[in-house]
Amino acid sequence: MKTEFNLTQLADPDIAVADSILRACVHCGFCTATCPTYVLLGDELDSPRGRIVLIKEMLEKNAPPTAEVVKHIDRCLSCLACMTTCPSGVNYMHLVDQARARIEKDYTRPWPDQLVRAALAWLMPRPALFRLGMVMARFVRPLVNLLPAPHDLRKPTLLNRIKAMLALAPPHLPPAGPASGTVFPATGPRRGRVALLHGCAQQVLAPRINTAAIRLLNRHGIEVVLVPDEQCCGALIHHLGRDVQTLAYARANITAWMKEAERGGLDAILVTTSGCGTVIKDYGFMLREDAEFAAPAARVSALARDISEYVGALELQKPLQRSDLVIAYHSACSLQHGQKIRELPKELLSKSGFVVKDVPESHLCCGSAGTYNILQPDIAGQLRDRKVANIASVKPDMIAAGNIGCMVQIASGTSVPVVHTIELLDWATGGPRPGSD
Incomplete structure (x- = not known):
């Protein structure tokens, strides 16, 4: 795609990045087939290709965004299915992130x-x-x-x-989980030491997820630390376009994790919420122009692992018994599109004795997308109902996912238990059955 930025604009590192992304787009339209909003609404401006044009015009003109532009950018879920589909490697994530930051800065919302x-x-x-x-x-x-x-x-x-x-909002909240600063020693000889992201919403809604992760890791010789002074990863507000606040959280976390790495060593920073993991893995890019934090941000991004990545490299104990439970695996967008982790969670579940079923239209978002199901409830509701119907078609006993947002969204539309992948892996190797602890 041809761009028309002037030299002054291109001196801005963000515009230079946008120019490179825009030039990579050949307008082929492959992305439209996998874009949830285009599939539902059929509007070209609610497809990645249409949004790219809107973003291009907004950035080139360097003018405040119009209400029409904001409407279509707001409707984007940032599911990143378009990046999986794109044959040209267009980094839509960094482009739409920049558009959201520009909207937050230059547009006055009602x-x-x-x-x-x-x-x-x-x-x-x-x-x-x-x-x-x-x-x-x-x-x-x-x-x-x-x-x-x-x-x-x-x-x-x-x-x-x-x-x-x-x-x-759930009818009841579980008791709070362990506090930041807690260290969970390995059972037997220590084989590794990791930091586990405490999380924000997950810490309140489902602390059992991290508890299951800690049990499994300890059982396999891994010491786990909940790092003191850790803060929100910034993912939720990043997608609201609040970059100043996002980068402040990122810097605080980088400082806390690097301090912990220097104190006791860290093999990895593990994340059980894939939406958070996608952003943490992007810290290196987000702080690339920061003289003080560029290098440590890159190190943090290199250390960040989804829990399934780290567990997949361990030699897990053989399952205590084979289960006949049918598990429908929901592949969170931030995991399959954002982090390119697609088959590993299913392989781990299958090796642990579960009958794993793929969900039809697995590439389409469930409609959670951080705060999307609150900001765009109609579209999110349609996507949830479509996802739940596809899940029901495989007749599962349980639904597994790797992201708390997806879990809450899907659970709001079905009576089938929705659990985290790590809870099932913990159960298979000696932990309690999900829902029983």
Whole structure:
């Protein structure tokens, strides 16, 4: 694709990156077949190809984005299926991230949008506040549900976003998990030492996931540390376009992890939420122009591993008994498209004795996408229902996924238990059955 940036614009490192990405796009349209919003809406501007054109014009003109541009960029899930499909290697992720940051900087949203986005950016990265919000949701939900439904769900309103947020809140919250700074020693001779990302929403909604990961790792000779002073990875607010805050979180985490690596050594930084892992693996790119943090950010990105990657390199204990449970494996977008980890989780489950079934249309997003199911509840609901129907077609006993957002989203549309892949692997090698601890 031809671009028309001037020399002054190209002196900006971000614009230089955008120029390189745009020039790689040949407008072939392969991406449209795997884009969830294009599949649902059939609008060219709701496809990666259409959004690329909108972003190109916005950046070249260096003018405030229009409401039309914002609408179509906001509808993007950042599922990155287009990057898996693209034969030209267009890095759509870095392009749409830049567009979101530009929108956040130069576009004045209606006050209801500002209110919801500010609330999400404030609550979700802070586990104590998020937990309080989830508790309050149980009391507010009955009152909000009495209010009339909006007439046009294609135009998200403050009311239907609040309803979507409340609908995702669980009826009960589990007890808090272990605190930051806790070290879990290996059982028997120590074979490795890792940091485990504590997480934000997952820490509140499902601390059992990290507990299962710790049990499995300890059982296989790996010492696990929950690093003190660790903060939100920044993924949720990064997709809201709040780059200043995102980079502040990134720098704080890099400082904490490097301090831990110097103190006791780290073989890896493990992540059980694939959405977080995709962003942490991108820290090196995000801080490439930062003289102080560029090198340590690159090191952190190199150390970051999805839990399945690290466990896949271990020689797992043989399953205690073969299970006849049918597991539908949902491949989170951030794992299969963002991190290019597709077959490994299924292989691990299969070797651990489970009957693993692929889900039809596995490349399509479930509609969670960080805060997307709150900001775009109608589209997210359609995608969830489509995903749940595809899962039901394989008649599973359980559904496995590697991302808490997907787990919550899918569970809101089915009665089939939804668990994390690591919970099943822990169970197979001596841990409790998921849901029993």
